[in-house]
Amino acid sequence: MVGRLIVSFDVSLQDTNDAALEYAATGAADGIGFxxxxxxxxxxxxxxxxxxxxxxxPLESALxxxxxxxxxxxxxxxxxxxxxxxxxxxxxxxxRHGSIEMYDQARFFTVTADxxxxxxxxxxERQDALEAVHEEFVAEDDTTNDINSTTGDRRDDSGQSQTLELEDEELLEKARSAGNGDKFDRLWRGNTSGYDSQSEADMALCCLLAFWTGGNRLQMDRLFRQSGLIRGKWDDVHHADGSTYGEKTLERAIAATDDFYEPTTPTVETSVDTAAETDTDTAWTLKGGIAEPGSVGGDRVYLEEKNDLLEARIDELEQIVADQRDQIEQLTAERRQLRSIVEQQESDLEGDH
Incomplete structure (x- = not known):
C-alpha cells in the first residue's frame, strides 16, 4: 500500500532529506513531509x-x-x-492572517523540494526577520477587526464569527456555574463516565468550550490543554491533510455548535426618576423564545436558556455518535459473518481436491 512518509531530519544534514526523496521516487510513498x-x-x-x-x-507581497x-x-x-x-x-x-500561516509545532508540512x-x-537562523514579518503580516491589529454592531461578534481574518473573548478564568467560572456546570466540571477534571470512549468525552468538552469561547480556536486549544482530558494523542497527526487529532476535534466541535455565548454589558440607567427602580431589578423581554440580556435577571435567564439549548445540541450529537457506533458494530458483525462463509467455502474446496 502506498502511504505518506513523514521524515524528520536534522537541519544541518542534507543526506536524510536526499534519502527520503530517493525513497519516495521509487513509488513506495506519496511523498515526504516534516x-x-x-x-x-x-x-x-x-x-x-x-x-x-x-x-x-511570486506576487510582490510574497517576494x-x-x-x-x-x-x-x-x-x-x-x-x-x-x-x-x-x-x-x-x-x-x-x-495566521489571510493567506499567510506560520507554524512551529503540531503541524505537518508536505515537502516538495522544488x-x-x-x-x-x-x-x-532568522529570528529578527521572522519577528519583523510576523509583526507586519500576521500579528493582531485591533483596527482591522470587524465588529458586528448587532451581535457583538468579532469576525476574524478567516471570516469566522467570534464572540468577544472572555478571559480564561472568567470563562471557567461562568461555565462551572451554568445550568450544565456539573457536566462541564466533570469533563474538565477528566471524568469520562457516561461516554463510551475518551474521544467522545473530548468532543463533548470541546463543544462546551466552543460555546463559551465563541468558536475561538486558539482559546479552545489553550483551555483544553489545561483540562484533565489532555493526553499525548492531542498533538498526534491523525489525518491525511496533516492535521492533528486535536485540530480536527476543535474544527468539528466549532462546526457542530450552532449557538455561542455572547457577553453583555449591563445597561446603566441614568434617569433620576428611574434610578430607584433599577437598583434592585430590571425588566427583560423575550426575543425568539430566548430572554434578551441587558439586566441582572435578563442575563441570568438568557444564559440558562442558552445553556439548555447547548446541552440539547450536545445530547443530540452524542446520540448521533451512538447510532453511528451501532452501525459500525453491525457492519463489523456482517463482515465477520461473510469472512466465515468465505473461509468455509475455501475449506470445502480444499476438501474436494
Missing part, C-alpha cells in the same frame, strides 16, 4: 495564493516575505504558493 515539534527550533511559513503556476513568479526571511524556500504542493523553512522561535499571538531559484539552499 512534522514541526516543540523540541526542534524550526518554523514553517506558508504563503498561499501568491504565485502564478505558469509564469512561476517581500521571501526576501526578508532569506532561508530555504520551495514551491508549495499546489504550485500557487511558497513554503519558507527557517530556524527561530515563533512570536506569541496568532499564527527549490526557488535565488533563495538559500540551507535552513538559516
Amino acid at each position: 512534522v514541526f515539534t516543540a523540541t526542534v527550533p524550526l518554523v514553517g511559513v506558508d504563503v498561499d495564493d501568491c504565485r502564478d503556476p505558469e509564469a512561476g513568479e 517581500s516575505i521571501i526576501e526578508q526571511l532569506d532561508s530555504f524556500t520551495e514551491v508549495s504542493p499546489s504550485g500557487t504558493g511558497y513554503h519558507v523553512l527557517l530556524e527561530g522561535d515563533l512570536p506569541d499571538g496568532r499564527n 527549490h526557488v531559484d535565488g533563495t538559500p539552499t540551507s535552513i538559516n
Whole structure:
C-alpha cells in the first residue's frame, strides 16, 4: 500500500532529506513531509495564493516575505504558493492572517523540494526577520477587526464569527456555574463516565468550550490543554491533510455548535426618576423564545436558556455518535459473518481436491 512518509531530519544534514526523496521516487510513498515539534527550533511559513503556476513568479507581497526571511524556500504542493523553512522561535499571538500561516509545532508540512531559484539552499537562523514579518503580516491589529454592531461578534481574518473573548478564568467560572456546570466540571477534571470512549468525552468538552469561547480556536486549544482530558494523542497527526487529532476535534466541535455565548454589558440607567427602580431589578423581554440580556435577571435567564439549548445540541450529537457506533458494530458483525462463509467455502474446496 502506498502511504505518506513523514521524515524528520536534522537541519544541518542534507543526506536524510536526499534519502527520503530517493525513497519516495521509487513509488513506495506519496511523498515526504516534516512534522514541526516543540523540541526542534524550526518554523514553517506558508504563503498561499501568491504565485502564478505558469509564469512561476511570486506576487510582490510574497517576494517581500521571501526576501526578508532569506532561508530555504520551495514551491508549495499546489504550485500557487511558497513554503519558507527557517530556524527561530515563533512570536506569541496568532499564527495566521489571510493567506499567510506560520507554524512551529503540531503541524505537518508536505515537502516538495522544488527549490526557488535565488533563495538559500540551507535552513538559516532568522529570528529578527521572522519577528519583523510576523509583526507586519500576521500579528493582531485591533483596527482591522470587524465588529458586528448587532451581535457583538468579532469576525476574524478567516471570516469566522467570534464572540468577544472572555478571559480564561472568567470563562471557567461562568461555565462551572451554568445550568450544565456539573457536566462541564466533570469533563474538565477528566471524568469520562457516561461516554463510551475518551474521544467522545473530548468532543463533548470541546463543544462546551466552543460555546463559551465563541468558536475561538486558539482559546479552545489553550483551555483544553489545561483540562484533565489532555493526553499525548492531542498533538498526534491523525489525518491525511496533516492535521492533528486535536485540530480536527476543535474544527468539528466549532462546526457542530450552532449557538455561542455572547457577553453583555449591563445597561446603566441614568434617569433620576428611574434610578430607584433599577437598583434592585430590571425588566427583560423575550426575543425568539430566548430572554434578551441587558439586566441582572435578563442575563441570568438568557444564559440558562442558552445553556439548555447547548446541552440539547450536545445530547443530540452524542446520540448521533451512538447510532453511528451501532452501525459500525453491525457492519463489523456482517463482515465477520461473510469472512466465515468465505473461509468455509475455501475449506470445502480444499476438501474436494
